Amino acid sequence: MMYRSGWAAKPGRTRVLAIQISRDGFEWALAHSSPSHPGPGEDQRAWATRLRESPVRIQWDPERDARLNPLPYRSIQIGLSGEAVDRYVDEWTASITDITAALGALRAGRAAPPAERPYPLPSGLAGVIGPRRTPSGPAVADHSGGRPGVAAPVSG
Numbered sequence: 001m002m003y004r005s006g007w008a009a010k011p012g013r014t015r016v017l018a019i020q021i022s023r024d025g026f027e028w029a030l031a032h033s034s035p036s037h038p039g040p041g042e043d044q045r046a047w048a049t050r051l052r053e054s055p056v057r058i059q060w061d062p063e064r065d066a067r068l069n070p071l072p073y074r075s076i077q078i079g080l081s082g083e084a085v086d087r088y089v090d091e092w093t094a095s096i097t098d099i100t101a102a103l104g105a106l107r108a109g110r111a112a113p114p115a116e117r118p119y120p121l122p123s124g125l126a127g128v129i130g131p132r133r134t135p136s137g138p139a140v141a142d143h144s145g146g147r148p149g150v151a152a153p154v155s156g
Helices: 023-031 044-053 082-092 100-108 125-129
Strands: 015-021 033-035 056-064 070-080 093-098 149-154
Touching (some): 015 100, 023 033, 023 082, 023 125, 033 044, 033 125
Antiparallel strands (some): 056 070
16 A cells, blocks of 8 residues: 555555454455456456456555565455445444554654564455465465454545
């Protein structure tokens, strides 16, 4: 998210919010997702149908370090629509925290980024999201001590 918002410096992206959501909600989103692009050898019609019917889209984007250099692994990006948006707003969101002020210290190297570890993905979901591998495991990172969260740039 820091890359997308330019560390909260891009026009219209000057605030970054950490949005804490429930584990149940996060896993519902993954279970009801479709990849943005078909996988290798995937039937195009089946993928197009799944894409059309899914309220959640996922894609795997290159991860970046604090200097915006690409890292050798990808992280999941999740987009919500329809029913997923309603659930996100009404059921899943536990807290919203403005973390913009903390980004300066993080970017300057005066603070350490949150520790990342592989998300304990329930069996069955790996086939749905097609996880890419990091050097230590699936790239679905858990930044919040066991409670999935999302940092999202917003206008400010």
